[in-house]
Amino acid sequence: MPVTLTEDQADLANAIGEFCRREIGSKERRDELTGGGRHPHSDEIYRKMAGLGWLGIAAPEEYGGAGQGMRELLVFLEETAYNQAPISGFGTTVITAAAVEKFGTDAQKQELLGGMCRGDVLSISMSEPEAGSDVGGLKCRATKTDTGWRIDGQKTWCSNAHIASHILLVARTSTEGGKHDGLTMFVVPADAPGLTIRGIETMGGKEVNDLYFDACELPADAVVGTEGQGWRQLMAGLNLERMILAGLMLGLARRAFDDTVAYVKERTQFGRPVGSFQAMRHRIADNATELAATRLLVHDTARTIDEAEPGALFPREASMAKLKATELAKHLSLEGMQMLGGYGYATEYGMERLLRQSVVSTVYGGTSEIQRDIIGKSYGL
16 A cells, blocks of 8 residues: 555564464464454454554653554554454544553553553543433542542443453543533543443453443542542543544454455456456455555554644544544445455355454544544534
């Protein structure tokens, strides 16, 4: 694809590819690491990547990271997704760590950012049964006590809480003001008394959870940032979340496309490869063009973020990147399933797993409809 990487970025991409071929390699090995795809996160592979310094690629050096930018993080996300590395916990970890880096105390940064660099998984919990896209509708309550805070309520769709060391909780500390006022962030140990984590079975495996807080006691220093300013703090991190999802789905889209091309070159019908038929060849051409355009968009957005002043926000660009990459990943995995025919439906070939992974990407992290609304509003509509 016509995306230019620096020498260091290209070396990183190549190193990730070599690692994945060596440590993961075959479908049989991936199934061994993930329980046949039911557990999309392998602690074994994750810890090995931590040892190579990759998990802290964008974390500050004082906490054990490499201090690199969005472009390097994007290369890591894209290449691990393309090579089907079972490290599903990394996305929520980076999102959580970024919020702590921006708003947390030094002690919180040492514990959570340092933990990320060593191989800990972090999770962030926003959604509730009656509050998904409408984050301002959160009702999970944090009440002040003599020693700190007591948390009561339910959260849902919390990715990776079951494998996390800590969860970044967004709870309501006040009902005064508008619905986006009175929200506060807290660091919650995943094994905190009063917290019950219950998995939700999904078509993608064991990824998300319900969280139940029943008089869960937290110390006063569990607050991240400023009490009552959780909404504004969340908004400051949504661009990063969308770029992370864009990078992951860009890698998955590349995998779906390459696997499809490899198949149609080898599969013969009526005495020749099916890819040589014009109808198939034109579909491949259209998909290749869309993939190239999407990759340019995502990488250019990452470059823009790296070159901007610290704290600058790019809601339109990040939403465009997330929208385009996730919709493309879903489209290309569906195209792959169609072009592989019956083999696309068979678990042996892996295309159905790519489809399961990509479909939900247009829902979590802000649905495609939400991204379109953000983009439209950015033009004053």
